[in-house]
Amino acid sequence: MAKVLTKRKENYSQWYNDLVIKADLAENSAVRGCMVIKPYGFSIWEKMQAALDKMFKETGHSNAYFPLFIPKSFFSREASHVEGFAKECAVVTHYRLKNDPNGKGIIVDEDAKLEEELIVRPTSETIIWNTYKGWIQSYRDLPILCNQWANVVRWEMRTRLFLRTTEFLWQEGHTAHATKNEALEETIKMLNVYSEFAEKWMALPVIKGTKTESERFAGAIDTYSIEALMQDGKALQSGTSHFLGQNFAKAFDVKFANKEGKLDYVWASSWGVSTRLMGALIMAHSDDNGLVLPPKLAPFQVVIVPIYKNAEQLKKISEAVDAIIHKLKAKGISVKYDDRDTQKPGWKFAEYELKGVPVRLALGARDLENNTIELARRDTLEKNTYPQKNIESRIETLLDDIQNNIYNKAFKFREENTYKVDTYEEFKEIINNKGGFVLAHWDGTTETEQKIKAETKATIRCILLDNEKEEGKCIYSGKPSKQRVLFAKAY
């Protein structure tokens, strides 16, 4: 028992840290706040990228790439944008090192000071809108639908693997439109792409909504987000889509001639998801034995472990396994055959459980005699022996079952941990003791929101999009409210 995880009940955040390390997903690097994403973790991210990228392209977007560095002056163009990001920017001031004249190592060459400092992008609206100015003259140039896969840097005070790191990987879409309506439609369309990805691929139920003014993206008119509930009762913002209005067009003077020949500012959206989704994936489904991966995002969906006493036996087992692998691959199922003789079967079982491989097959001498194979599913930890014949069809069905089962489990958890409350006492009781989503009336003021946050640490995660209107009274101020909003403690 070399690698045991802290139990979720004992210390949820320790459990998360243990899991990330022990499942070989990522580790802290020599650079404070920056992580190394290890091959196994990165291949999950690649699966996410591939699925999202396909969805972006199917909705008409193209990938492009913009610079890592942004001239400092660009940031001051949009007032609230700079205010939102100024405190967490990494700044490049010099472009050369030299040998220390005192003989100790190398130092920054003060003669190589930049005329204008460069900011390492925390997000790319400014450099992109500066670029779009050159691309747009007429309504015929619109819309522009670009996405970029990139790394960004935000100098956070406290970091956690995947959930908040100084450098992280993400995609950011930046679109330009001739009309307000079209930009708004785009914003909603991409929010829906995100929620579909979360639910269909990550098996993660999410709630769609708009952010309140205080939680809004710096520079946006409206921020939409998808919110997921983690197993410890905290919310994780898993993706955002912003309606930017004409804010950035005005800041970067991007005008176009419309059909009537009149000049107008361009309308914009931007939207993104990051490696934070890895954190959501881990925390939503995993258990005290390790990671639980949805089959659609698992680096390999099936692992096969041979159990043998000698080389001759292994050869026979491998022949039977090869036939099964062939049939699985024909069905598009990814499979890994682990016939290493450096690790023992029991070790491999524990290892692949820790890594969340959805289906494990084991085949030994006993099975050779009976033409059987042992099948274990990760989500329920059930284990059974079946005939080898048609095992590929059984697995094909099973993978769908697992995908659905973990979604349903997460959905049920969210349902059981979502509360409607009408008094502040009840609200505090749930937020402090149970956690989860709380639907409550709010008077719509930032002041009330801040007071609730200060007293309970709970914030308004979003104002639900598909929420029925309901008259009520704000739980804090008692003032009238038209609908409930979603509160939770958040990551």
Add this chain to the structure above:
RNA sequence: CGGGGUAUAGCGUAGUCCGGUCAUCGCGCCUGCUUUGGGAGCAGGAGGUCCCAAGUUCGAAUCUUGGUACCCCGACCA
């Protein structure tokens, strides 16, 4: 940036109060044999700038001073 901690082998640790057979133990690693259907057993072995620097002392992982790094709590965190 405030408050509190920690730094000993690849990882996790004991020892620090009270200076001297004190560098401990577990995991991991290497070799051999036996094993292999849930993280194997036995035997042997390798691995150390006790964070760095200066000081006190016959003698420092241990005491003093200064530095550095990291962790936790808070503040901050579209």
